[in-house]
Amino acid sequence: MVYPPRCLVCGGLVESDFGLCGTCWRDTPFITGLVCDLCGVPLPGTSDLAEHCDECLKTVRPWVRGRAALCYRDNGRKLVLGLKHGDRHDIVPTASLWMARVARPMLTQDMVIVPVPLHFYRLLQRRFNQSAVLAQAMARQTGLSCCPDALIRTTHTASLDGKSREDRFATLSGALAAHPKGAQHLAGKTVLLVDDVMTSGATLSAAAEVCLAAGAREVCVTVLARVAKDA
Numbered sequence: 706m707v708y709p710p711r712c713l714v715c716g717g718l719v720e721s722d723f724g725l726c727g728t729c730w731r732d733t734p735f736i737t738g739l740v741c742d743l744c745g746v747p748l749p750g751t752s753d754l755a756e757h758c759d760e761c762l763k764t765v766r767p768w769v770r771g772r773a774a775l776c777y778r779d780n781g782r783k784l785v786l787g788l789k790h791g792d793r794h795d796i797v798p799t800a801s802l803w804m805a806r807v808a809r810p811m812l813t814q815d816m817v818i819v820p821v822p823l824h825f826y827r828l829l830q831r832r833f834n835q836s837a838v839l840a841q842a843m844a845r846q847t848g849l850s851c852c853p854d855a856l857i858r859t860t861h862t863a864s865l866d867g868k869s870r871e872d873r874f875a876t877l878s879g880a881l882a883a884h885p886k887g888a889q890h891l892a893g894k895t896v897l898l899v900d901d902v903m904t905s906g907a908t909l910s911a912a913a914e915v916c917l918a919a920g921a922r923e924v925c926v927t928v929l930a931r932v933a934k935d936a
Contacts, residue, residue: 713787713796714780723799725780733784734776736807736931744903744926745773745807746933766906767913768898768924770811773931774803777902781930785901788929789835800929801842804899808843808927813895816925818844818851821900821912822881824858839929840899849897855887855919856912865907873907881911883919892920897927904932 710722714729725733739748741758743766748756775781784800787793820840828834837853844851860880865873883891896916898909903926913924 713793713799714783723795725799729780733780734778735803736773736776740772742770743768744771744906744931745928746931747776760906764906767910767917768926771903771909771926771928772804772807772811773903773928774800774807775930777904777930777932785930788838789831789901792832794838797838797842801839801846804839804927804929805843805846808847808897808925811897811925811927812847812849816849816895816897817855817890818847818849818897818899819855819891819912819916820851820853821898821908822854822856822858824861826861827858836900839901843897843899843927850890852887852890854884855891855896856915857882857884865904870905870907873905874910877907877911879911881915883915888919891916894921896921896924898924900926900928902930902932903928 710719712719712726712729714725717726719726736745736747739751739756740746741748741761742755743757743761746758748758784796788796818840820834820836823834840853841851858880859882862876862880865876898912900909903909909926916924
């Protein structure tokens, strides 16, 4: 009665905590139907086979499967930015539930959930790693183990905003490494990498390559939102 449930996007009254009102639910770009099996971007048509988007056909991905809950536009963008820069931790329970649902076809019993790391300096600025918060919430949703410190970012890279695809991959080359202690949890495991947004896939590629070098059997990825040009 004192703090009635509010919509995560517009702040209007809703029936339960951590939900969306009818209008915001309608205007939130959930990814459904046929998607790229590597990056989760929506694809036209229907198919019973694993399909790949044009970008993934021309780019080698070091992971085997990928999924995204939302397109990075409209309410999808608002939710990501609210979590990332607005300290909106109230978004996490619902966002992690959406991510767990789309990731379900990829999950295995021996899978370990690993977030994409932030550099120490950026972590001091934001006070938390949004990918780690999502990963830990997904672990609670799925019952899988989570290793939030399996990877570290060794280089304080510049912001990737506005950079070309080639520049993004060049910037992230060698910027991540396995944590001296946390990496032991990766050997022989299937890893589910978690991040908030996928644009070119450069960050996830760098993280996946580090996981494989540390002995992971294979890597899958899931993100809250996928940048999709034609979505």
